[in-house]
Structure formats: structure tokens, C-alpha cells
Amino acid sequence: MAQLPPLPQNFTYSAEHEWVDGAADELVGKTVKVGITAVAADALGEVVYVDLPEVGDTVTAGETCGEVESTKSVSDLYTPVTGEIVTINELATANPGLLNSDPYGEGWLFEVAVTEVGEVMDAAGYAEANSL
Amino acid sequence: MTDTTANTPKETPLHAIHAELGASFTDFGGWDMPLKYGSELAEHRAVREAAGLFDLSHMGEVRISGTDAAAFLDYALVAKYSKMTIGKAKYGVIVNESGGLLDDLITYRIGDEEFLIVPNASNTPAVVAALKDRVQHFVQDVAPGSDVRLTDESDATALLAVQGPNSEAIILRALDESGHGEFGPRTGAGDQAKAEVTDDANGGATSAGDDKITIGEAVRELKYYAWMPLTIAGIDLMLARTGYTGEDGFELYAPNIGATRLWETLVTSGADYGLVPCGLAARDSLRLEAGMPLYGNELDQNTSPFDAGLGRMIGFKTKDDFFARETLAKIGETEPPRVLVGLTSEGRRAARSGAAVSVDGAEVGIVTSGQPSPTLGHPIALAYIDRAHAEVGTAVTVDIRGKAHDFTVAELPFYKRPAH
Numbered sequence: 001m002a003q004l005p006p007l008p009q010n011f012t013y014s015a016e017h018e019w020v021d022g023a024a025d026e027l028v029g030k031t032v033k034v035g036i037t038a039v040a041a042d043a044l045g046e047v048v049y050v051d052l053p054e055v056g057d058t059v060t061a062g063e064t065c066g067e068v069e070s071t072k073s074v075s076d077l078y079t080p081v082t083g084e085i086v087t088i089n090e091l092a093t094a095n096p097g098l099l100n101s102d103p104y105g106e107g108w109l110f111e112v113a114v115t116e117v118g119e120v121m122d123a124a125g126y127a128e129a130n131s132l
Numbered sequence: 133m134t135d136t137t138a139n140t141p142k143e144t145p146l147h148a149i150h151a152e153l154g155a156s157f158t159d160f161g162g163w164d165m166p167l168k169y170g171s172e173l174a175e176h177r178a179v180r181e182a183a184g185l186f187d188l189s190h191m192g193e194v195r196i197s198g199t200d201a202a203a204f205l206d207y208a209l210v211a212k213y214s215k216m217t218i219g220k221a222k223y224g225v226i227v228n229e230s231g232g233l234l235d236d237l238i239t240y241r242i243g244d245e246e247f248l249i250v251p252n253a254s255n256t257p258a259v260v261a262a263l264k265d266r267v268q269h270f271v272q273d274v275a276p277g278s279d280v281r282l283t284d285e286s287d288a289t290a291l292l293a294v295q296g297p298n299s300e301a302i303i304l305r306a307l308d309e310s311g312h313g314e315f316g317p318r319t320g321a322g323d324q325a326k327a328e329v330t331d332d333a334n335g336g337a338t339s340a341g342d343d344k345i346t347i348g349e350a351v352r353e354l355k356y357y358a359w360m361p362l363t364i365a366g367i368d369l370m371l372a373r374t375g376y377t378g379e380d381g382f383e384l385y386a387p388n389i390g391a392t393r394l395w396e397t398l399v400t401s402g403a404d405y406g407l408v409p410c411g412l413a414a415r416d417s418l419r420l421e422a423g424m425p426l427y428g429n430e431l432d433q434n435t436s437p438f439d440a441g442l443g444r445m446i447g448f449k450t451k452d453d454f455f456a457r458e459t460l461a462k463i464g465e466t467e468p469p470r471v472l473v474g475l476t477s478e479g480r481r482a483a484r485s486g487a488a489v490s491v492d493g494a495e496v497g498i499v500t501s502g503q504p505s506p507t508l509g510h511p512i513a514l515a516y517i518d519r520a521h522a523e524v525g526t527a528v529t530v531d532i533r534g535k536a537h538d539f540t541v542a543e544l545p546f547y548k549r550p551a552h
Contacts, residue, residue: 003154042156045413046173048504049480067533069482071172071503072413074533100171 004038004132008104013037013126014080014118019104024122027114031086034079035108036068036099039130044070047096050077052110057085061118066109068099077109082116144189145290145391153409161254163190165412172413176506179377179418182406183296185398186415188383189391192256192286194249194263200270200278201245207274207454208266209239210437212447216241221357221374224445225437226251226259231459232433233440235259236425238374240359248370248385250291252427260284266455274453290391294398295381295418297549298405303364303371303382304348305401310365356380365390365397376415378422379549417503420512423474423545429485429501430472430514436460439468439516470497470516474542475528480504481537482511483530489515490529490536496521499530505546512546513539 007013012020012027017040021033041047049069059065059079066077088110092098098107121129141164150157155166166187168175178184196205205213211224218241226234235255240248251259260282267280294302345353347362351371354360359372367390375381386394399407416426425431425440437443437460446460475483482504483489489497497517505512513530521528524543529536 045168046171048482069480069504071417071506074482074484 007123012120016078033108038103045072047099081114083112083114087111145388146187168411168413175410175414178408179296183298184410186293188291190253192251193289195283197246198279204280210446212450233431293383295377299381302402377418421547474544475513475539476542477511477539483513488531
């Protein structure tokens with residue numbers, strides 16, 4: 001039941017449990033999606049609210065840019081990449097449960113036009129760091 | 133994601149079953165307990181709409197027996213126990229020398245000379261130690277030569293709870309499936325509790341006389357905060373109509389050796405009734421909706437029964453001497469500055485334990501528990517706030533991560549189950 005969905009192998013991950021949909025060396029100059037991993041979603045419990053930056057905001061890799069609230073706690077949301085917010089996933093803000101049910105798909109949070117990449121790891125590195 | 137800490141937490145006899153079901157575990161009071169099996173919201177809803185099955189074997193069980201067991205409890209705890217009817221349960225508290233809450237607990241009267249006390253898991257060692265001290269003081273000084281025995285059965289006893297509107301049907305089905313339940317062995321003090329019931333153990337197959345009822349009827353007629361002895365799947369157990377969810381439901385006390393079989397029997401019996409295994413996450417959100425305090429959040433050693441709104445339990449008028457009487461009387465002379473209230477919000481952000489409560493920018497209280505309510509769809513919280521601002525309807529703000537959010541003092545409980 002608590003079986004987590006598999007890690008997308010072509011994504012990039014942060015220690016704070018965010019993902020970016022692309023390989024680390026190909027992100028700068030692209031617009032990419034950012035979300036939280038199934039590991040984070042499972043640890044948080046069911047997500048009931050997400051507070052996201054606004055379109056046009058510039059977010060900085062490694063810094064907080066929002067909050068994720070679950071039934072049991074609130075956690076800061078970090079961005080693994082620096083850049084301008086291009087799109088917010090309003091489907092996810094309206095249905096925060098998507099972060100649990102489809103963390104790597106419909107549960108994405110925002111799109112960033114990337115200028116810089118913070119400290120990240122690939123799927124194998126993230127899996128190892130989290131004993132997956 | 134599970135932390136493996138140096139102090140290996142204790143495991144209940146059902147731990148392997150939980151692991152097999154894919155539970156996420158959490159350390160709770162020194163026990164490795166299932167937090168949730170899948171979705172805690174689905175588990176919460178199952179209890180409100182159908183039924184949930186909980187492993188609560190981490191809770192303590194302390195048996196007090198002897199000719200003077202009742203007199204001892206009158207002395208050791210704040211409420212009056214000697215007038216309890218056999219077969220009943222009672223919610224109560226135990227205080228320390230300073231009148232602070234050592235624990236809240238449920239006490240079952242098993243017989244004239246026998247009681248079973250159920251403390252919280254994390255407090256069981258402290259409660260056992262305090263009660264042992266008090267037994268010694270009681271038999272030596274308070275009532276010299278009296279007969280009181282204490283047995284800590286915590287490590288030998290499993291506790292399962294079936295909670296939710298379908299609970300009764302599930303227990304009845306379990307009785308049927310285990311070849312019609314039978315009453316426990318007719319020995320010992322439990323006899324008195326079943327005095328009103330005949331030994332017609334055939335599940336209603338025979339026509340009952342005027343004063344005879346079947347086991348199934350006895351289960352149906354079992355009142356809230358009452359218990360009866362019962363045998364399910366060959367396991368002699370105590371069936372109590374108690375719980376911590378705000379729903380109808382039962383708690384089943386059984387020897388560890390029967391825990392697995394009892395769990396499996398209940399799962400089978402509950403299959404047609406939407407029974408879902410539930411973890412501590414759902415237990416916490418359910419009790420909060422029901423406005424029930426949790427030791428460690430609303431209650432602790434620095435909180436008196438008066439602070440917690442439990443002052444009326446204290447047997448000042450019904451008992452002579454009892455433990456910490458003078459201290460409690462003194463505390464009771466002044467009204468506590470803060471009282472425990474409910475808070476609700478129409479916003480989306482939940483107030484969490486430790487958050488400051490303010491009125492017009494001045495701090496007037498602190499949140500002790502808070503969550504989004506799965507049933508009501510908005511945040512709810514329990515908080516201690518200054519008496520002057522405790523009236524239902526009072527507008528307050530709660531600091532949630534640096535921002536003031538509007539909340540209103542609300543009536544407790546937040547959720548009340550629909551009447552039949």
C-alpha cells in the first residue's frame with residue numbers, strides 16, 4: 001500500500017526532496033517543471049494546501065519559495081533551480097491531493113525559466129540518499 | 133524514511149501484520165506504531181462512515197485487586213471509584229504531589245474487589261511507579277493492614293479497537309463466525325458483570341425468557357463506557373464500548389497470544405462492513421474533531437485538572453482523604469487564568485501546536501493541537517486561552533509561520549456523531 005511510485009530516471013533531485021524534469025546539465029536556458037518527490041509527499045502525509053510563488057517572481061536555488069501543508073505539518077518548499085516563475089500549476093493548488101496521488105505528473109508545482117542550477121543529484125543519487 | 137534510533141522502540145504483537153500491510157511506522161511513547169497504512173484521510177473517513185481497526189496494544193493495563201481495591205483507588209486517584217457499578221468504565225486522571233496531571237486514564241470495574249486501569253503508553257511506567265508508591269503508603273499509613281495488590285499487565289495485554297458506525301455489526305459478525313461467541317470462563321470476579329446475562333451461549337437460537345438475553349443482544353445493549361466479558365475465536369477478552377474517535381465503537385482487551393487471531397477475525401468480519409486498518413495519524417485527527425485531549429498536548433505535569441476543565445471530577449465532596457487533596461483544594465481556590473477552548477477558521481491554514489493566539493495584537497493563549505479537519509473541511513485547533521477571551525464566538529488570530537490568521541473560539545466538540 002505504501003509502495004512509492006518509481007523515481008523518473010531522467011529527472012534531477014534535491015536533498016530537500018524536490019524534482020526538476022530534466023537532466024542537471026541540460027537545465028539552464030530551459031523552462032522546466034518543479035515538484036516534490038513521492039518520498040516527501042509520503043512523509044508529509046496528505047497534502048491539504050500549497051503556497052507557491054507567483055508568476056513573474058524570481059526564485060533562487062536552495063532558498064524557500066513556498067510552503068506545503070499536510071494533515072500533520074507544514075514544510076518549507078525549496079527550489080532546486082534559480083529563475084523566473086513562468087507558470088503555476090493551478091490544478092495542484094486547487095487539488096493539493098495531486099501531490100500525493102501523482103507527485104511526478106499532475107502534481108507538479110510550477111515552471112521556472114532556469115538561469116542557474118543549485119546543488120542537485122540524479123535519480124541514482126537521490127535513491128541512494130533515501131535508501132530507496 | 134523510518135528512523136532507526138539507538139533506543140529500539142517496543143513492538144506490539146501485531147507489528148509484523150502492520151509491516152505486511154505496508155504501514156508507515158512512527159515512534160510513539162517508545163513504541164514503533166503504525167502511523168498510517170495508506171492514506172490517513174481515507175482511514176479517518178472510514179471511521180466516520182464505516183469502521184476502522186486500530187492496534188492500541190501500546191496502552192498500559194494495570195490491575196488493582198484486593199478487599200480494599202476500591203478504597204485504594206478513591207485514595208490514589210482524584211475521582212470516586214468505590215461507587216462504580218461492576219461492568220462500567222470511567223474516565224479519570226491521576227495527579228502528582230503538586231496537583232499536576234500525571235496522566236489521564238480509563239478505569240474499568242471488573243468486580244467488587246478488582247479494577248483495570250488503562251494509562252497512556254508513554255506514561256505507563258510513571259503511572260505504575262506512582263501507584264506502587266501509593267499502594268505502599270496506603271497499606272502502611274492510610275489504612276494499615278488493608279489488602280491491595282497491583283499487577284502491571286501491560287506487556288502481556290493486547291488492545292484492539294473497532295471504531296465507527298459499523299462497529300457493532302462487525303463484533304456481532306465476529307461472534308457468528310467464531311461459532312457463536314461465548315462468555316468468558318465463568319470464574320473470577322468477571323462473574324458479576326455478566327450476572328444480568330444468562331449463559332445461553334447459542335447466539336439466540338433458543339427462545340429467551342423474560343430476563344434472559346443472548347450474547348448478541350448483550351453486545352447490542354452494551355452501554356457506552358461499559359464492558360462485558362466475551363470470547364471471540366476462542367480468545368477470552370474484555371469487550372468495552374469505549375473509544376477515542378467520537379464514534380460508536382469498541383475496545384477489545386486480550387492476551388498477547390490471541391492478538392493476531394483476534395485481528396484476523398475482525399478483519400474477516402469487517403470485510404463486508406468497510407473495515408479499514410487505521411494508524412495513529414487518523415486516531416489523532418479523529419480525537420481532535422471529537423474535542424478529546426491528548427496527554428502531551430493538552431495535558432501535562434504542569435497542567436492541573438482545573439486548567440484542563442476536569443476540576444469537577446475531583447471528589448472533594450464525596451471522599452475524605454485522598455492523594456494531594458490539600459494541594460488540589462488550594463489550586464481550586466483561584467480560577468485558572470487560561471481555559472481549554474476550541475478554535476476554528478474559515479481559512480485554509482491550520483494552526484499547529486505551539487502557535488500563539490492573540491486578540492488585538494496581544495498574546496492571550498497558545499495552541500496545543502491543530503489540524504485541518506477531514507470531516508468538517510476547515511482547520512480546527514485546541515488552545516489554552518485567557519478566560520476573558522474564552523467565550524464561544526470570540527474572534528482571535530493565530531500566528532502561523534509569522535502571519536496572523538483569523539480564528540474563532542468554537543464550541544467543543546467540533547464533531548458530534550449523528551444521532552441514530
